[in-house]
Amino acid sequence: MRLRHIEVFHAIMQVGTISGAAQVLHISQPAVTKVLQHAELQLGMPLFERVRGKLYPKPEAHRLFAETEKLHRDLQGIRRLAASLKNRACETVRLVATPTVAISVLPAALTDWRRDFSQTRCELATFHTSEIVNALRLGEADLALSLQDPRHPGIEAEAIAQGALTVMAPAGTWSAAECAEPVTPAALVDTMHGELIGLADGDPIGEMVVAACEAQDVRPVFHTVVQTYQIARALVEAGAGCAVLDPFTAASGTRDKVQCRPWAPAMPVQLYLLTASHAPLSHGARELANCIGAAARALIEKR
Numbered sequence: 356m357r358l359r360h361i362e363v364f365h366a367i368m369q370v371g372t373i374s375g376a377a378q379v380l381h382i383s384q385p386a387v388t389k390v391l392q393h394a395e396l397q398l399g400m401p402l403f404e405r406v407r408g409k410l411y412p413k414p415e416a417h418r419l420f421a422e423t424e425k426l427h428r429d430l431q432g433i434r435r436l437a438a439s440l441k442n443r444a445c446e447t448v449r450l451v452a453t454p455t456v457a458i459s460v461l462p463a464a465l466t467d468w469r470r471d472f473s474q475t476r477c478e479l480a481t482f483h484t485s486e487i488v489n490a491l492r493l494g495e496a497d498l499a500l501s502l503q504d505p506r507h508p509g510i511e512a513e514a515i516a517q518g519a520l521t522v523m524a525p526a527g528t529w530s531a532a533e534c535a536e537p538v539t540p541a542a543l544v545d546t547m548h549g550e551l552i553g554l555a556d557g558d559p560i561g562e563m564v565v566a567a568c569e570a571q572d573v574r575p576v577f578h579t580v581v582q583t584y585q586i587a588r589a590l591v592e593a594g595a596g597c598a599v600l601d602p603f604t605a606a607s608g609t610r611d612k613v614q615c616r617p618w619a620p621a622m623p624v625q626l627y628l629l630t631a632s633h634a635p636l637s638h639g640a641r642e643l644a645n646c647i648g649a650a651a652r653a654l655i656e657k658r
Contacts, residue, residue, distance in 0.1 A: 356397065365423060365427045366379045366387075368416065368420045373388055373410065402419065447477070447478060448643055450478070450480075451479075451487050451498075454481045458585055459654065460500070461479065463653070465477065472643070487499045487501055491634075492509050497637070500647065501626075503559055503627065504627050511630045514626070515626055515628045515644065516603075516625070517624070518602025519618065520564070520617075521600055521601070521602050521606075521618060522615065522617070523604075523608055525591060525596075525612065528597070534615070538616045540575070541573050543599075551576075551577060551599075552597065554580065560599070560600065560601055585604065587604075592608060601624045603626065606654045628648070
């Protein structure tokens, strides 16, 4: 089968009709019919039963569809890559970041960067780290930000800012003197006001917190578990409990609503600049990365 045959066959299998496939592919119904007939002629067998103008896939069609699914996804990836390469002819910087970094660090960084790059188009998107890797490899992004090093052979990771795990609590939880001192897992569990908010299973920071607690024979009970650091921060600001978070989220909390203390033992958290290997950044993208690093470091220092 040729690629055109597979494309038409896949569209018919997805929507179930010749007319629907024609709409999906933006071609005429006779063109779809002609390609399908040619594909069946080359295969030497029919793929569909024709009953009163409707198509019903034969068992062979279902098997063929399962085998061509991966190729169809690869073709879509190639199209996205081709489109992104075309768009790079324009002066555009495409940045993706995890939601936490996008909310806490990027606004100030982008404001500083705009002073020198007022006419450069910047496209911002938020992804999880696994999605970031795919976006960089497909050429859909120029640079990315994450609190994790994906340790992928096709991705370069550069640490541009560093802080430490931070305990965030509602305002009034601790005295001014206590806020200057680190807090251990045992002290947090014993003396905190309200609930300790947990992070979802598999979250890197959540795993660090649980490991530190278990090392001190502390078994925290999480009655509230959240998917994102921003939700945890919002809950703390509302007085719903305490949370152990990355330093950037903690530093961006509303000052009159929260208090922050270092977590003991100290555990570093780094902000990584991620780029595709062998894909050097443009001048504008590199300067944006510099502004992001400076904004991240300033955010932590202010807290």
